Amino acid sequence: MPTNWSYVIAAYGIAALVLAGYWRHLARRRRALTARHPSRGRSA
Amino acid sequence: MIRALGWLAVLGLLAGLAAGFGYAPREAVQGNVQRIMYLHVPSVLTAYLAFGLVLLGSVAYLATRRAGWDRLAGSAGEIGVLFTGLTLVSGSIWGKPTWGTWWTWDARLTSTAVLFLVYVGYLMLRQLIEDADTRARYAAVVGILGAVNIPIVHFSVKWWRTLHQPSTILGPEPAPIDPAIGIALLVNWIAFTLLFAYFLSRRMEIARLEEQA
Numbered sequence: 421m422p423t424n425w426s427y428v429i430a431a432y433g434i435a436a437l438v439l440a441g442y443w444r445h446l447a448r449r450r451r452a453l454t455a456r457h458p459s460r461g462r463s464a
Numbered sequence: 465m466i467r468a469l470g471w472l473a474v475l476g477l478l479a480g481l482a483a484g485f486g487y488a489p490r491e492a493v494q495g496n497v498q499r500i501m502y503l504h505v506p507s508v509l510t511a512y513l514a515f516g517l518v519l520l521g522s523v524a525y526l527a528t529r530r531a532g533w534d535r536l537a538g539s540a541g542e543i544g545v546l547f548t549g550l551t552l553v554s555g556s557i558w559g560k561p562t563w564g565t566w567w568t569w570d571a572r573l574t575s576t577a578v579l580f581l582v583y584v585g586y587l588m589l590r591q592l593i594e595d596a597d598t599r600a601r602y603a604a605v606v607g608i609l610g611a612v613n614i615p616i617v618h619f620s621v622k623w624w625r626t627l628h629q630p631s632t633i634l635g636p637e638p639a640p641i642d643p644a645i646g647i648a649l650l651v652n653w654i655a656f657t658l659l660f661a662y663f664l665s666r667r668m669e670i671a672r673l674e675e676q677a
Contacts, residue, residue, distance in 0.1 A: 424497040424561045431500045431557040435507075435550055439659070442546055443470075446666045453673040 466669065469662045476655030480506075480648075488648035497561050502648055504554040505632075506656035507547045508576070513660060514544030515583065515614055522607030525600055531675065534600035537607050539667035541586050543660060548580045563627060571620040572628035579617050582610045596675070 484502035491498035521537030593599035
């Protein structure tokens with residue numbers, strides 16, 4: 421039975437990049453909006 | 465509160481990795497490549513949850529015309545597309561060593577690709593219309609029609625002869641899998657749901673800030 425680790429690493433690597441990228445996108449977008457309107461971004 | 469949810473999601477994902485790579489055994493037939501299921505299955509279940517919320521938000525918006533429901537639908541739609549994309553990519557990577565091909569026009573794969581494209585269209589529609597009320601109304605109709613595809617995707621393995629295996633979880637019979645594999649799936653499912661809740665909270669907060677800007 422082949423180990424096939426390369427496929428596992430590829431799948432998890434892509435998922436990590438996509439999820440971390442989206443996380444970062446949301447954080448940056450929120451920062452940009454709250455910088456424009458500081459009083460409105462404090463609910464969280 | 466949202467930040468705490470984010471940290472909880474990170475802890476959940478770390479626990480999921482430990483369960484999938486440390487606790488769960490190497491599967492007897494597929495070998496290590498089966499560990500992709502700890503990513504693939506929670507991704508599709510999270511996408512179902514997201515598109516279910518698009519349906520809920522769309523119906524509630526048409527009934528009440530409150531902007532909050534449209535924010536829920538739009539935010540959940542975006543995150544649903546993200547997780548459906550991950551489902552397709554991880555499934556394709558799993559398929560190559562297991563089935564010998566990256567892609568086949570199997571009913572489950574095809575209906576999932578259609579689901580992905582329908583909600584990409586939903587997001588494009590939201591970008592195309594400037595007037596907030598018109599956008600919310602049109603998007604709600606597409607959000608409701610798009611949800612028809614969710615049971616088609618899920619039951620495609622029962623309704624048609626497919627290469628894709630039948631549902632292991634969310635199926636009518638108890639899961640025919642090793643308990644350790646089942647636990648690893650469950651831990652990852654919870655982690656992905658926490659991550660989804662974090663993304664959704666943040667995305668809805670951003671949508672609210674954009675409306676006020």
